[in-house]
Amino acid sequence: MLSALDLARRIEMGELTPVAAIELCAEAIAAREAEIGAFTVLELGRARLIAEARGAALAAQPLRGLAVGLKDIFDTADFPTEYGSPIYIGYRPRADAAATSMVRRAGGIVLGKTVTTEFAHLDPGKTRNPHNFKHTPGGSSSGSAAAVAAGMLPVALGTQTGGSVIRPASYCGVAGFKPSYGLIPTVGLKCFSWHLDTVGVFASSVSDVAFAAEAITGRPLRIDGTAPAAPRIGMLRNPPWPEASNEMMTAVEIAARTSITEGAGVIDIELPSICADAFRAHGTIHDYEGYQSLAYEYDHHRDRIGPQLRILLDRAASVTPEAYDSARRTTRRARQAIADLMSEIDVILTPSAPGAAPEGLKSTGSSTFNRLWTLMGAPCVNVPGLASDSGLPLGVQVVGRFGRDHGTLAAARFVEDAIAL
Amino acid sequence: MLSALDLARRIEMGELTPVAAIELCAEAIAAREAEIGAFTVLELGRARLIAEARGAALAAQPLRGLAVGLKDIFDTADFPTEYGSPIYIGYRPRADAAATSMVRRAGGIVLGKTVTTEFAHLDPGKTRNPHNFKHTPGGSSSGSAAAVAAGMLPVALGTQTGGSVIRPASYCGVAGFKPSYGLIPTVGLKCFSWHLDTVGVFASSVSDVAFAAEAITGRPLRIDGTAPAAPRIGMLRNPPWPEASNEMMTAVEIAARTSITEGAGVIDIELPSICADAFRAHGTIHDYEGYQSLAYEYDHHRDRIGPQLRILLDRAASVTPEAYDSARRTTRRARQAIADLMSEIDVILTPSAPGAAPEGLKSTGSSTFNRLWTLMGAPCVNVPGLASDSGLPLGVQVVGRFGRDHGTLAAARFVEDAIAL
Numbered sequence: 158m159l160s161a162l163d164l165a166r167r168i169e170m171g172e173l174t175p176v177a178a179i180e181l182c183a184e185a186i187a188a189r190e191a192e193i194g195a196f197t198v199l200e201l202g203r204a205r206l207i208a209e210a211r212g213a214a215l216a217a218q219p220l221r222g223l224a225v226g227l228k229d230i231f232d233t234a235d236f237p238t239e240y241g242s243p244i245y246i247g248y249r250p251r252a253d254a255a256a257t258s259m260v261r262r263a264g265g266i267v268l269g270k271t272v273t274t275e276f277a278h279l280d281p282g283k284t285r286n287p288h289n290f291k292h293t294p295g296g297s298s299s300g301s302a303a304a305v306a307a308g309m310l311p312v313a314l315g316t317q318t319g320g321s322v323i324r325p326a327s328y329c330g331v332a333g334f335k336p337s338y339g340l341i342p343t344v345g346l347k348c349f350s351w352h353l354d355t356v357g358v359f360a361s362s363v364s365d366v367a368f369a370a371e372a373i374t375g376r377p378l379r380i381d382g383t384a385p386a387a388p389r390i391g392m393l394r395n396p397p398w399p400e401a402s403n404e405m406m407t408a409v410e411i412a413a414r415t416s417i418t419e420g421a422g423v424i425d426i427e428l429p430s431i432c433a434d435a436f437r438a439h440g441t442i443h444d445y446e447g448y449q450s451l452a453y454e455y456d457h458h459r460d461r462i463g464p465q466l467r468i469l470l471d472r473a474a475s476v477t478p479e480a481y482d483s484a485r486r487t488t489r490r491a492r493q494a495i496a497d498l499m500s501e502i503d504v505i506l507t508p509s510a511p512g513a514a515p516e517g518l519k520s521t522g523s524s525t526f527n528r529l530w531t532l533m534g535a536p537c538v539n540v541p542g543l544a545s546d547s548g549l550p551l552g553v554q555v556v557g558r559f560g561r562d563h564g565t566l567a568a569a570r571f572v573e574d575a576i577a578l
Numbered sequence: 579m580l581s582a583l584d585l586a587r588r589i590e591m592g593e594l595t596p597v598a599a600i601e602l603c604a605e606a607i608a609a610r611e612a613e614i615g616a617f618t619v620l621e622l623g624r625a626r627l628i629a630e631a632r633g634a635a636l637a638a639q640p641l642r643g644l645a646v647g648l649k650d651i652f653d654t655a656d657f658p659t660e661y662g663s664p665i666y667i668g669y670r671p672r673a674d675a676a677a678t679s680m681v682r683r684a685g686g687i688v689l690g691k692t693v694t695t696e697f698a699h700l701d702p703g704k705t706r707n708p709h710n711f712k713h714t715p716g717g718s719s720s721g722s723a724a725a726v727a728a729g730m731l732p733v734a735l736g737t738q739t740g741g742s743v744i745r746p747a748s749y750c751g752v753a754g755f756k757p758s759y760g761l762i763p764t765v766g767l768k769c770f771s772w773h774l775d776t777v778g779v780f781a782s783s784v785s786d787v788a789f790a791a792e793a794i795t796g797r798p799l800r801i802d803g804t805a806p807a808a809p810r811i812g813m814l815r816n817p818p819w820p821e822a823s824n825e826m827m828t829a830v831e832i833a834a835r836t837s838i839t840e841g842a843g844v845i846d847i848e849l850p851s852i853c854a855d856a857f858r859a860h861g862t863i864h865d866y867e868g869y870q871s872l873a874y875e876y877d878h879h880r881d882r883i884g885p886q887l888r889i890l891l892d893r894a895a896s897v898t899p900e901a902y903d904s905a906r907r908t909t910r911r912a913r914q915a916i917a918d919l920m921s922e923i924d925v926i927l928t929p930s931a932p933g934a935a936p937e938g939l940k941s942t943g944s945s946t947f948n949r950l951w952t953l954m955g956a957p958c959v960n961v962p963g964l965a966s967d968s969g970l971p972l973g974v975q976v977v978g979r980f981g982r983d984h985g986t987l988a989a990a991r992f993v994e995d996a997i998a999l
Contacts, residue, residue, distance in 0.1 A: 255873055
């Protein structure tokens with residue numbers, strides 16, 4: 158993989174040019190993209206021209222001219238933006254999304270758009286898992302996770318509404334960072350659920366996602382440099398824990414054990430009972446808002462919507478405002494309960510997904526370990542580094558308190574370092 | 579003016595057809611639009627065709643085939659959508675906004691797009707105040723307020739980020755309803771500030787806006803029928819009250835006095851001191867988010883942005899994430915303080931604007947009486963019915979608690995009835 162932080166440092170030191178960094182991506186793309194299919198559109202020639210013309214200026218900016226991939230639900234005025242849907246084939250938005258502009262303002266070069274499931278829901282795109290082409294890369298940010306895993310990009314952006322950053326990051330063996338809700342604006346992204354959609358970052362390690370997130374947002378998020386303090390970790394074994402595979406359970410236990418060895422405090426915690434209601438509330442909010450957000454597509458192009466999304470929208474039409482309001486109230490209560498739970502710990506350690514990437518490309522896997530945290534707006538990090546017996550990546554998830562993104566990233570790096578020792 | 583509720587009842591009873599209701603709009607448009615300039619685009623022929631082809635089906639739906647105008651920041655796949663900006667001349671979005679779909683799902687016929695200030699900020703469009711063409715109609719929802727005031731539409735939608743629903747409603751002498759933040763989704767609207775932008779409704783009276791809001795949202799909001807209970811009203815005289823004209827002060831006092839006569843309890847209240855900070859926080863959030871939301875336009879077309887917005891965006895580039903986060907924390911504290919303040923009252927009575935519509939078309943007036951309530955996410959209603967010595971409308975504002983939209987509308991109708999007696 159390409160380390161964004163390493164490339165940026167070398168560019169900053171004058172040891173590498175932005176053009177040469179683009180060439181590293183180009184080499185990996187030439188070798189791997191045909192089999193992986195991470196991109197919907199790719200403009201290497203244009204990226205080279207930008208790096209040549211503006212390389213010196215870009216090298217002085219936070220992203221230092223690094224190539225960035227954008228999930229194809231981010232509007233881009235200079236690339237087709239198809240939302241993974243046949244309804245939008247060839248669509249060229251008039252403007253960039255806010256996050257697209259943030260990448261460019263930070264000195265990133267948009268190299269291409271990455272494959273998304275249809276409207277960032279479940280119906281999959283063409284992407285294969287770089288670790289085994291018979292397995293899903295996860296979704297909905299399939300292409301962003303796979304492109305980073307294959308060394309084709311140092312940084313890619315995606316979004317999470319259920320588990321669409323943490324799950325593909327786990328399946329593909331890269332670091333994934335879903336920040337606190339709202340940290341990166343969703344303006345100009347195709348909306349599914351305005352209370353859930355959250356922009357996230359993929360890169361090769363926790364330090365790399367933190368670097369990229371700091372560069373893009375202008376917030377102090379980097380955690381490279383001095384070793385992070387030992388965190389107080391709460392380990393979550395109750396539901397949905399039983400859904401985790403034996404291999405995943407072992408991975409989380411390894412992460413806990415090695416963290417203890419390195420000095421972390423690890424205690425067992427249980428979710429407050431309200432969280433079972435909140436888990437269901439996620440579905441209610443997701444469906445109700447999706448039915449509003451995709452109203453035009455559903456009302457005018459229902460027959461061109463994929464089977465899984467069509468079934469959801471057919472059903473979602475009957476979610477009442479009362480059920481939705483109740484789900485929102487449950488969410489507020491659950492957030493308070495989680496804040497209370499976390500008063501004595503820094504982060505929660507839990508699986509990123511039920512197990513390694515499932516075989517087959519018809520499903521992108523389950524978000525059962527992610528939906529609650531998306532609803533809570535909590536910062537989540539997929540920590541890579543462990544693998545199944547068959548060599549597929551197994552990620553563990555570090556969940557922090559809302560608004561404590563830096564601390565969550567630091568704790569995730571602590572766990573990542575502990576696993577690697 | 580055309581009463582949406584009256585037209586809807588007559589259609590429901592079979593006394594009027596949707597086609598005939600469209601013709602009432604057409605007559606007023608023929609008589610007045612040339613001078614007022616409320617529309618950016620108008621499709622009377624198409625509206626007639628829809629009413630003729632689908633009138634019976636529409637008559638059975640909540641909006642009963644009534645004509646609706648949409649502020650030209652609502653995306654529409656079948657009308658140009660120009661956001662009040664030369665950058666978007668001729669732009670035709672690929673999809674409808676969620677609120678556009680809600681109007682259509684409710685059986686409304688979109689008759690046209692209404693004039694907005696540039697990107698719903700301050701640089702004005704062409705619209706004149708129907709009560710005096712030398713005066714502003716207010717902004718940013720200029721066309722929606724003016725079209726309803728001139729009897730050209732029974733219902734129009736707008737948005738409020740500062741005071742863009744309540745102020746033009748006051749200046750034009752119509753009812754304006756800015757619901758609780760988030761009640762109507764902003765998906766597919768041109769975003770200025772995602773924590774502030776709120777979709778609102780214009781109609782001829784409080785009962786009419788409540789009818790339209792219920793029809794569009796599917797929520798129980800109607801307050802016609804039995805007379806509303808006498809509310810407990812808090813009257814707000816401290817800042818920014820001194821900015822109100824003598825005529826506006828008198829209007830609010832008349833509203834209070836007549837409400838007392840009809841049985842309401844009215845007490846003087848003072849804003850908690852945190853509200854002065856919150857007032858400033860509105861500006862910080864507005865500017866910071868506007869600089870992200872309009873990043874593409876600013877970075878690529880700065881010279882085609884109007885003078886007031888350009889100055890704002892130039893300045894907004896330097897708002898830090900720390901200042902923004904602090905403004906968000908202030909907002910949370912102020913919301914709690916306002917909730918405490920309102921524990922003993924149902925609504926707050928305060929001016930809708932500093933006075934009647936100012937002379938001149940270069941400014942759309944001041945949102946000083948609106949910005950705090952937008953930030954609080956509180957439901958607000960402009961109650962029409964009073965006028966200045968020169969015959970210009972003076973609206974009074976009824977502000978409720980977040981989420982208590984029905985109660986706020988009911989209290990506003992109580993005040994409206996009291997004024998009229």
